[in-house]
Amino acid sequence: MRLLIKKSICVLLVSILFGACYAGPKSKEWNDKQAMVKAMEWQEQHPIFALAPTDWTNGVYYKGVSEAFRATNDQRYLAALKTMGYRNDWKPLHRTHHADDISISYSYLFISTTRRNLVDLKPTKDWLDKHLMEANEWNGIGGESKMPTLWWWCDALFMAPPVIAYYAELTGEKKYLDAMHKYYKETYDLLFDQEEKLFARDLRYVWKGNEKDIKEENGQKVFWSRGNGWVIGGLALILEHLPADYEHRSYYEDLLKTMAARLKEIQHEDGLWRTSLLSPESYNHGEVSGSGLYTFAIAWGINNGLLDKNEYEPVVIKAWEALRTCQNDEGMVGWVQNIGDSPKPADAGSWQNYGTGAFLLAGSEMLKLQDNK
Amino acid sequence: MRLLIKKSICVLLVSILFGACYAGPKSKEWNDKQAMVKAMEWQEQHPIFALAPTDWTNGVYYKGVSEAFRATNDQRYLAALKTMGYRNDWKPLHRTHHADDISISYSYLFISTTRRNLVDLKPTKDWLDKHLMEANEWNGIGGESKMPTLWWWCDALFMAPPVIAYYAELTGEKKYLDAMHKYYKETYDLLFDQEEKLFARDLRYVWKGNEKDIKEENGQKVFWSRGNGWVIGGLALILEHLPADYEHRSYYEDLLKTMAARLKEIQHEDGLWRTSLLSPESYNHGEVSGSGLYTFAIAWGINNGLLDKNEYEPVVIKAWEALRTCQNDEGMVGWVQNIGDSPKPADAGSWQNYGTGAFLLAGSEMLKLQDNK
Amino acid sequence: MRLLIKKSICVLLVSILFGACYAGPKSKEWNDKQAMVKAMEWQEQHPIFALAPTDWTNGVYYKGVSEAFRATNDQRYLAALKTMGYRNDWKPLHRTHHADDISISYSYLFISTTRRNLVDLKPTKDWLDKHLMEANEWNGIGGESKMPTLWWWCDALFMAPPVIAYYAELTGEKKYLDAMHKYYKETYDLLFDQEEKLFARDLRYVWKGNEKDIKEENGQKVFWSRGNGWVIGGLALILEHLPADYEHRSYYEDLLKTMAARLKEIQHEDGLWRTSLLSPESYNHGEVSGSGLYTFAIAWGINNGLLDKNEYEPVVIKAWEALRTCQNDEGMVGWVQNIGDSPKPADAGSWQNYGTGAFLLAGSEMLKLQDNK
Incomplete structure (x- = not known):
């Protein structure tokens, strides 16, 4: 009898040990704060430079680290931020015509609010002046531009405008907001699809009504999930720093509301959006970079009174729960589409x-x- | 029957799995060497710069790493030291009047003893010369000083003097010891409380016998735990490098013995000292930075024949056991008071x-x- | 009865928890890919510079990381490579006469194949030109050399020639191959023992037939395991990049085959070679750096049709299984002989x-x- 019991215990044990316990606590057993810290710690241990430690990929990542510190006050985030800024000598990347290269300054601005005389904001100011106020390859000042507008691809609306709004907030210099608004509208006019309430990634994907229009197999327009994530995520970050009485504030609020409503309609039942928003069957799995940005922006909208809580809370709860399952037991966040400019697939091991x-x-x-509850 | 047993096993299992096993081995299951390496590995994965990688906070940390390598010969410590030194170009921080900024050189001096022609000690020598031999803002050479003395706050006695004693040991240049002794005594005369046998943090906390004297709520003087840790910890490091026949050696030995006797009296029964030494009720929990420095200095005193083993061993055993409980299962050492200059509370998550x-x-x-047993 | 059972369960539990489960999954439960990634992740968290981040030790390590990425396509390897290259400014170490200092460029060359316009190969080209084409301390151009030949110690055959072959492959410039072959042969003529089919580490270990010849206690010549690992490992890397129709290709192929045959004869029954190849009793335990390089080279020989699969597969399977046991549960690869130039012991904690x-x-x-099966 004892032997029999022991045997059944052994089976039980083995299944439990190699299931729940095998690799230490499973990511699903972490609470949200633990999951977030684990994600950051894993990422810090796997630094990745597409071009440089100040490139846009790091810019986006450290925007996340900044907001995570603001939300949790966990010093591990701030330590990572300050180490990064110090090592980068508080410099943006060098291409002053290219919105990507100022993305990292968002975190410099944030760090500057945590301690006086630590952060050198001069390189950020110089970059912004060259980007917005002086003639460069793309901004059309002086009449010449190689591109349709300064921010000719929708990603740019995440990379530069939040930095500009934040810089204007900290310095009180309204001229940066005016320049931002001018270029923002140009991009909107170029890429926003009034029917679908979504952004084309760039002019290649804007239909001109002829045979060359790029279509998905199902005949739909191509709307890239992450691309729209850049826009709506950027809107939340802009609004976070825009003065309450800024004359064009409602423009940004309305756009966030419009996009949120559309995204709610096309959320997949598992909570995550597909990389091709109107052709989910192309790559039929959830993708984290787009879905994460949507979740951020919609939750921000709820938290800041722009979006109705009853209507939108189920959207983000479902999305966040699904996002949590995309993190593995070491902290790595997978299911992230690789660097690109149009819908492509991801998998459990694709992290960025x-x-x-x-x-x-x-x-x-x-x-x-959750705190607001 | 089998079902019943299975159920009880399940409860048992769950409690054990989520207790002892949940996150891999608990810190309390590590031996001392493992606990120390885990602390270092965690810290290396969470670099933190108050000002720079060469600031005093890193100076203190890498003093610990240096001593840990000396005690264990575990190459992981030496690898971390050499990487840090190489990345810092073997330079102290730049303010040559400020004792904090030479703290990091202790580890450079140590690394230089492990391999020839690796470490550049020129920046350390130049810094020390400007600090001790040439006129600067604080040292009073030339007659002018903005401060009462060069090392006008007690922390300084940990930051600079051990580096000076070590540099004098490696070069044989006695003039550095003489300069150290001159300034050390000035600080002692200014801040040491002959009644309480403890150091005031700086002149603000030295009573002048009038209404403006700063008191704790219980009417006691304010003696900051970490501040006194800086002094007695610094004494052990100084004595480690001071020649046996140095004419003022007994001055430092006596001071270490005097302070150790006083600290023994006011150790809390749980083994750890409170941040306000004479007002434990202010923040009634153990604090790691002060307690760790006391444990170090008193154990050093025992190991080097200055303190009676029977009398003091129980003090440090109790303290060390309590310090071990302040480390979490990932290796992080918590219960560390944040950067400051007077008693303030800490918590399980406050690390530095x-x-x-x-x-x-x-x-x-x-x-x-333990080896000496 | 239930109590009795509980007790036996407790014993069972404790033994299992502190055995299989204690520290999370044991290294022996990882598959080969997991074991490799864990090794890399552990190493990245423990950077070590003998001289600099561009020294030969890092050169060898990142050769391994490069090949691991090629074999698995796991982005974690590529991220580590690019971060390292960026931080090193794509520079070799500075001594242009010393083969060690170009070893790191192998990884730069590899990274350059993964993305255009990312890697600056100019410093590598300049270094190679000074090493091979212009007079320096050791290469004998101009007639003067402080050493018997440029690559006067067998380690050099791993450090420089694979970089040269790779550079010639990527640029198509055959003159580098010709220079490589000239110096390679000089080293071979100096150090290869035609009887034993192994390389002396340097001229000190080449017998001249007099009393001064250095012997092991058992009377044998001294053949250093890692030293021969450098040669045969280097041969695999050279052949990987040598044109199929290169006139001297068979010279390198034959040498790899000759050495593989000899190494097969002297493999220890536990799968790993001893640090003194002909005097295994000197330090009678397996050593990882030599054995790893042999396993690599022999498996490469099988995979590329140079070595008979039936004959050599058992050799590398046995070796690889034994190598896997030298990795601890945190990912650290132990049993590595420290930096040196002759056989010395290692232990479970000695990593590099x-x-x-x-x-x-x-x-x-x-x-x-395994894929070829």
Whole structure:
């Protein structure tokens, strides 16, 4: 009898040990704060530079780290931020015509609010002046531009405008907001699809009504999940720093509301959006960078009174729960589409620092949503 | 029957799995050497710069790493030291009037003893010369000083003098010891309380016998735990490098013995000292940075024949056991008071690199104490 | 009765928890790919510079990381490679006469194949030109040399020639191959023992037939395991990049075959070679850096049709299984002989980045061997 019992115990034990216990606590056993810290710690241990430690991928990631610190006050985030800023000498990347290269300054601005005389904001100011106020390859000042507008691809609306709004907030210099608004509208006019209420990634994907229009197999327009994530995520970050009485504030609020409503309609029942928003069957699995940015922006909208809580809370709860399952037991956030400019698939092992950043942004607002209860 | 048993097993299992096994081995299951390495590995994965990688916080931490390598010969410590030194270009921080900024050189001096022609000690020498031999803002050479003395706050006695004693030991240049002794005594005369046998943090806390004297709520003087840790910990490091026949050696030995006797009296029964030494009720919990430095210095005193083993061993055993409980299962050493200049509270999640350093210093001498058995 | 059972369960539990489960999954439960990634992740968390981040030890390690990425396509390897290259500014170490200092460029060349316009190969080209084409301290151009030949110690055959072959492959410039072959042969003529089919580490170990000849206690010549690992490992890397129609290709192929045959004869029954190849009793335990390099080279020989699969597969399977047991549960690869130039012992705690590199090289070819099944 004892032998029999022992045997059944052994089976039980083995299944439990190699299931729940095998690798230490499973990610699903972490609470949200633990999951977020684990994501950051894993990412810090796997630094990745597409171009440089100041490139846009790190810019996005450290936006997430900044918001995570703001939401949790956990010093591990701030330590990572300050180490990064110090090592980067508080410099943006060098291409002053390219919105990507100022993305990292969002975290410098944030760090500057945590301690006086630590952060050198001069390189950020110089970059912004060259980007917005002086003639460069793309901004059309002086009449010449190689591109249709300064921010000719929708990703740019996440990379530069939140930095500009934040810089204007800290310095009180309204001229930066005016320049931002001018270029923002140009991009909107170029890429926003009034029917679908979504952004084309760039002019290639804007239909001109002829045979060359790029279509998905199902005949739909191509709307890239992460691309729209850049826009709506950027809107939340802009609004976070825009003065309450800024004359064009409602423009940004309305756009966030419009996009949120559309995204709610096309959320997949498992909570995550597909990389091709109107052709989910192309790559029929959830993707983290787009979904994380949506979750962040919609939760921000709820937390800041722009979006109705009853209507939108189920959207982000479902999304966040699904995002949590995309993190493995070591902290790595997978299911992130690789660097690109159009819908492509991801898998459980495809991670990127900007995916971790989107995860942290989403988690930060979800924590606030829970606190508001 | 089998079902019943299975059920009880399940309860048992769950409680055990989520207790002892849940997150891998608990910190309390590590031996002292494992606990120390885990602390260092965690800290290396969470670099933190108050000002720079060469600031005093890192100076303290890498003093701990140096002593840990000396005590264990575990190459992981030496690898961390050499990487840090190489990345810092073997430079102290830049303010040559400020004792904090030479603290990091202790580890450079140590690394230089492990391999020839690796470490550049020129920046350390230049810094020390400007600090001690040439006129600067604080040292009073030339007659002018903005401060009462060069080392006008007690923390300074940990930051600079051990580096000076070590540099004098390696170069044989006695003039550095003489300069050290001159300034050390000035600080002692200014801040040491002959009644309480403890150091005021700085002149603000030295009573002048009038209404403006700063008191704790219980009417006692304010003696900051970490501040006194800086002094007695610094004494052990100074004595480690002071020639046996140095004319003022007994001055430092006597001071260490005097302070150790006083600290023994006011140790809390749980083994750890409170941040306000004479007002334990202010923040009634153990604090790691002060307690770690005391444990280090007293154990050093026992190991080097200054303190009676029968009398003091129980003090440090109790303290070290309590310090070990302040480390979490990931290796993080908590209960460290944040950067400051007077007693303030800490909690399980408050970590700092200098707290890890104090933990490593304490552990290093505890290992030697165990070896001496 | 229930109590009795509970007791036996407790014993069972404790033994299992503190055995299999204690520290999370044991290294022996990882598959080969997991074991390799864990080794890399552990090494990245323990950076070690003998001289600099561009020294030969890192050169060897990142050769391993490069091959691991080639074999698995796991982005974690590529992220580590790019971060390292960026931080090193794509520069070799500075001594242009010393083969060690170009070893790191192998990884730069590899990274350059993964993305255009990312890697600056100019410093590598300049270094190679000074090493091979212009007079320096050791290469004998101009008639003067302080050494018998440029690559006067067998380690050099791993450090420089694979970089040269790879550079010639990527640029198509055959003159580098010709220079390589000239110096390679000089080293071979100096150090290869035609009787034993092994390389002396340097001229000190080449017998001249007089009393001064250095002997092991058993009377045998001294053949250093890692030293021969450098040669045969280097041969695999050279052949990987040598044009199929290169006129001297068979010279390198024959040498790899000759050495493989000899190493097969002297493999220890536990799968690992001893640090003194002909005097295994000197330090009678397996050593990872030499054994890893042999496993890599022999598996490469099988995978590329140079060595008979039936004959050599058992050799590398046995070796790889034994190498896997030298990795601890945190990922650390132990049993690596420290930096040196002759046989010395190792132990479970002796790790080095080049040991991790040898482990990754071995694993990479073992994965390909398994895929070829």
